[in-house]
Amino acid sequence: MRTSIATVSLSGSLTEKLTAAARAGFDGVEIFENDLLASPLAPEEIRARCADLGLSIDLYQPMRDVEAVPEDEFARTLRRARHKFELMGRLGADTVLVCSSVSPLAEDDDALAAEQLARLADLAGDFGVRVAYEALAWGRHVSTYDHAWHIVETAGHPALGTCLDSFHILSRSSDPKDLKGIADIPGEKIFFLQLADAPLLGMDVLQWSRHHRCFPGQGGFDVTGLVHRILHTGYSGPLSLEVFNDVFRQAEAGPTAVDARRSLLVLQEELGRLGHELGEEQGVAALPAPAAPTAVAFAELVTPDAEPVSALLGALGFARTARHRGKPVELWEQGEARVLVNTGPAARRDGTTLAALGLECPDPAATARRAEALLAPVLPRRRAAEDAPLDAVAAPDGTELFLCATNRPGLPNWRADFEDVPHTPAAADGLRIDHVALTQPWHHFDEAVLFHRGVLGLEPRESVDVPDPYGLLRSRAVTGPGGGVRFPLTVGAAPGDDTAQARHIALAADDVVAAARRFTAAGGRLLPIPANYYDDLAARFEFADGELETYRALGILYDRDTHGVFRHCYTHTVGRVFFELVQRDGGYQGYGAANAPVRLAAQRAQR
Ligand SMILES: O=C(O)c1ccc(O)c(O)c1
């Protein structure tokens, strides 16, 4: 399957867009008229540039407001079209997209629409051009794919076909029975296929399309299911991404193009599982199946000053159990929770932050191969000659993910790089890493969701909005099977905003009240929570005698869902890192999002 991307999906000049698309491995592009108009390059130069980059120009677009208009208006359209078809000859592009009319002049007359589109196709044919007619979801009279196909069928012209666009189709209805009509379209009459996903929002469809489209796998549409149906028609043209998105328009083109291509690789893999022939598509067929990590083996903090971090870990009942043989890295443990404290060069650059995670993987080498095939940057396996050859990849936000097999015979063991040091035993709160909250740079959020889903096989959950006193944060968790790995991904903070940018490690205790008491007795400071919060809790829930007072005294927050109860509290922050103590009972699934505004405000007050 050939892959293509519309220039509108990427930021920058046309040259920058083409370069980014080629580097990410796309076979072709759709050229948007505005990108051409704004380019200093002549059409012949654009054609040559694409050829040099190994890109075909699969589509030129769009022509608008063509069909079902009064004759004098249509005459002007034909004149305009002649110019565009000549231009396409110079570009070497043979398919033009015509989107359904939004003009107030357009009439609700399918016969007239078919007749005029056939005349346009006649002219196109003279230039060796094909016309692909697409229903915009907000078209004046034609807004559905089956209506557009009906008009194309009526016209019966060999140079006229239809263009299917997953956004226009799925934004109007995702009900599979509304998609049955796709099987009626002969594959060779589908001249083009455009793909976009989108979050499920209840809003005006034009605004939704122009601002919130995203790459397949990042939103809520079943794009794979739709493409599955379309391929059954015999369609054999490119899979082309057409994404209008406010963030991608601003973010660097290179990483966006990689994100886009990864999205199509994952989509093709899913199609392969549904029985579609993947052809020569290198990589996809041979991709090791995703095997989600089962646990967080360790979280690694970097810090220029080990003292405050050590004090915090000590109060949490961690013991400093081992030291790296060759680097300034210490291992701290309590229960099953492991934290590495790294005071090496990265720390002097980045301050105190969470820089890396060890992921316990069923087959680390296979996950590394999968990551590489899905265009994730693979990090050097060995930092020093004596280190275990650990596979590691970089997440879109730069977090290093070490793919681990801790103490598993026959596999490289990161733990062997550490030598034990004498220590007093850790406390016995039975801590485990419950979740790690990974704040994301503003331009990497959708990309991060797709990365964790596609590369690591984690499942994205619903997106929630969290009000912060100084902004609105968006949060979406990705989780592994059985909840062994949970990463809430959060975005929305201003780049320099350390409170909202801070990452945290949530540690599950068997008894959070006991763990919180032990922490404060050991000199730890818990985040104070306002009395108003507890008055509200009293109104919302019934508590046993004294229970609420215990929470109030310690600063423990409380939440319930249909499964169970969540109790949690927060340590003070060091640099851009803090810890949370949690107790998850009865299969509670969330992260206390209802309490996040109070927590964020309390953290602001602390600064
Ligand atoms: O928003 C638009 O105008 C627009 C233009 C061309 C397309 O292919 C499309 O899907 C939308």
Ligand SMILES: [Mg+2]
């Ligand atoms: Mg489209």
